[in-house]
Amino acid sequence: MCMFSLRVRISSSVMQKLTMVSAGASGGIGLEIVHLFLEQGAKVTAQYNSTSSSIQVLQANLTSESSVTQLFTSAIKTFGPVQVVVNNHGVWPKPDESLADMPLDRWKRTIDTNLTSTFLVVREYMKNLKKEGITEEQKDxxxxxxxxxxxxxxxxxxxxxYASSKSAFSGLMLSMKNEIVKIAPRGRVNIVSPGWIKTQKKAEDFKKDPTVVYPALATMPLKKVGLPYDIATQVVFLSSNKVSGHVTGEIVTVNGGMEGRLLNSRDDIDFERI
Known part of the structure; x- marks a missing residue:
């Protein structure tokens, strides 16, 4: 019998040479991603308060071209060329709004905040990869x-x-993974797609009403809500060319095997009309 030992910690010598930007690091998932990258020895530029010398804290309006440019300029000035970017920025408008009644300004605001900002981050990252002075080893x-x-x-x-803005990432990712190799021949682009995750805010909601998560758990074999750490480990894995160097253009789903959303309860169904 062959026994394997899998360590969560990736080689520190690899991560210590990485410079990364975390776009959207203030939420539960974003914070966990930043923490794990720092533990692995990476140099991080993020919107996050910390006293670590390996992290730079910046405020940036990611819907602004100049702000995104400044984010990368500052990251490069402090830590050197940016090799890894994790895009976790986005907004989920809380009020329910049907398609029939959704105001145009809400639609535009969500698309701008989630999708347009991501395009600006992608564009700036690609621009900087093309600049002179970046070694082939760094590009790899x-x-x-x-x-x-x-x-x-x-x-x-x-x-x-929200769903439309997130769905559009698939097309952007698949386009980017074919373009990045024209600049960085070993460059990789992937997606991590979380299901229900127990952030601090969600944990408070679950405590008030544990049944709120039932529609998701009802179609989920594991019957539990994921943790931010579950997402962060997948992100770090996909960010390392040593352990996922042949993985690109993929969507890694972390949702406990969820097969959809439960739309109707038993009481919602008229069994006389089926």
């Missing part, structure tokens, strides 16, 4: 990871703006 470590949502696959009633 190029990796971009999008964070999307199960809403991209299953949709989300009354949040079509």
């Amino acid at each position: 470590k190029a990796a971009f990871v999008f964070i999307t949502s199960s809403a991209a696959k299953f949709g989300e009633a009354f949040h079509a703006d």
Whole structure:
């Protein structure tokens, strides 16, 4: 029998040579991603408060071209060329809004915040990869990871703006993975797609009403909500050319095997009309 030992920690010598930008690091998933990259020895530029010398804290409006440019300029000035970007930036408008009644300004705001901002981050990253002075060794470590949502696959009633913006990431990712290799021949682009994740805010909601998560758990074999760490480990894995150097153009789904959304309860169905 052959026994394998899998360590979560990737070689520190590899990660210590990585410079990464985390776009959207203030939420539960974003914070966990930043923490794990720092533990692995990476140099991080993020919107996050920390006293670590390996992290730079910046505020940036990612819907602004100049702000995105400044984000990368500052990251490069402090830590050197950016090899890895994790795009976790986005907004989920809380009020339910049907397609019939959704105001145009909400639609535009969600698309702008989630999708247009991501395009600006992608564009700036690609521009900087093309600049002179970046070595082939640094380019070989190029990796971009999008964070999307199960809403991209299953949709989300009354949040079509959010689901549409996240679904569009698939087309952007597949286009980018074929373009990045023209600049960085070993560059890779992937997606991590979370399902329900127990962030601090979600944990508070679950405590108030544990049944709120039932529609998701009802179609989920594992019957549990994921943790931010479950997402962060996949992101770090996809960011390392040593352990996932032949993985690109993929969507890694982390949702406990969820097969969809439960739309109707038993009481919603008229069994006389089926």
